[in-house]
Amino acid sequence: xxxxxxxxxxxxxxxxxxxxxxxxxxxxxxxxxxxxxxxxxxxxxxxxxxxxxxxxxxxxxxxxxxxxxxxxxxxxxxxxxxxxxxxxxxxxxxxxxxxxxxxxxxxxxxxxxxxxxxxxxxxxxxxxxxxxxxxxxxxxxxxxxxxxxxxxxxxxxxxxxxxxxxxx
Numbered sequence: 001x002x003x004x005x006x007x008x009x010x011x012x013x014x015x016x017x018x019x020x021x022x023x024x025x026x027x028x029x030x031x032x033x034x035x036x037x038x039x040x041x042x043x044x045x046x047x048x049x050x051x052x053x054x055x056x057x058x059x060x061x062x063x064x065x066x067x068x069x070x071x072x073x074x075x076x077x078x079x080x081x082x083x084x085x086x087x088x089x090x091x092x093x094x095x096x097x098x099x100x101x102x103x104x105x106x107x108x109x110x111x112x113x114x115x116x117x118x119x120x121x122x123x124x125x126x127x128x129x130x131x132x133x134x135x136x137x138x139x140x141x142x143x144x145x146x147x148x149x150x151x152x153x154x155x156x157x158x159x160x161x162x163x164x165x166x167x168x
Contacts, residue, residue, distance in 0.1 A: 009074035012120035016075040018113045019066050019125070024080035025109055026063035029102055030056045035087040036095050045092060045158060047165040054167070055099070062132070069128055092158055093150045100143035107136040142166075 009016070037052035063080075070077040089095050110132045117125035149164050 011070065011073045011075050011125050012117065012122040013075075015113065015117045015120055015122045015125050016070055018116055019070055019075075020078045020080075022109055022113060023063045023066050023070075023077065024082070025106060026059050026066065027080050028082050028085065029106060030059035030063065031082045031085045032102060033059060033099070035085055036089070036099065038087070039089050039095065040092070040162075043092075043158070045162040047162050047167050048092060048095070050167040051165055052095075052099075062135070069125075073124060092161070093147070096143060096146050096150070100140065100147065103136065103139045103143055107133075107140060110136055 011019070033052045033056035037049050037056060040046075040049040040052060067077040067079075086098075089098070110129060114126060114129045114133065117123075117129065146165055150161060153161050153164065
């Protein structure tokens with residue numbers, strides 16, 4: 001009789017649940033950035049469109065890193081159901097404000113998982129999450145810097161503001 005034995009789980013079960021929730025959060029962020037990219041694309045805001053398409057892909061990559069990490073460490077990653085994605089925005093600045101709020105929420109969620117991993121002596125997850133903490137600091141800084149551009153260029157046409165948005 002041939003039996004396949006699943007390797008023993010290296011991550012704490014409670015931490016795994018939080019990581020699965022994080023996968024869903026990252027995938028929702030990806031879908032949200034796609035909606036933002038579409039809004040910008042419809043208005044010929046090319047730099048913003050490019051930035052949000054790139055962000056959508058990055059968030060998906062983050063979800064995949066977590067997904068693979070869970071499975072590679074003996075857990076069971078769950079493919080999320082993404083619903084309630086907003087596709088209607090008031091303005092370009094409101095999109096960037098929403099993006100920053102979204103990134104802050106993701107950061108807080110990662111901190112919560114990091115603390116749970118530390119409290120559970122789940123050192124593998126704690127080390128794994130350090131990359132995400134650095135990444136989130138960069139993401140928040142990017143959107144804060146872009147919002148500063150709006151403040152500096154108040155009253156200017158959207159196209160001129162969009163041209164100042166970094167795409168890299």
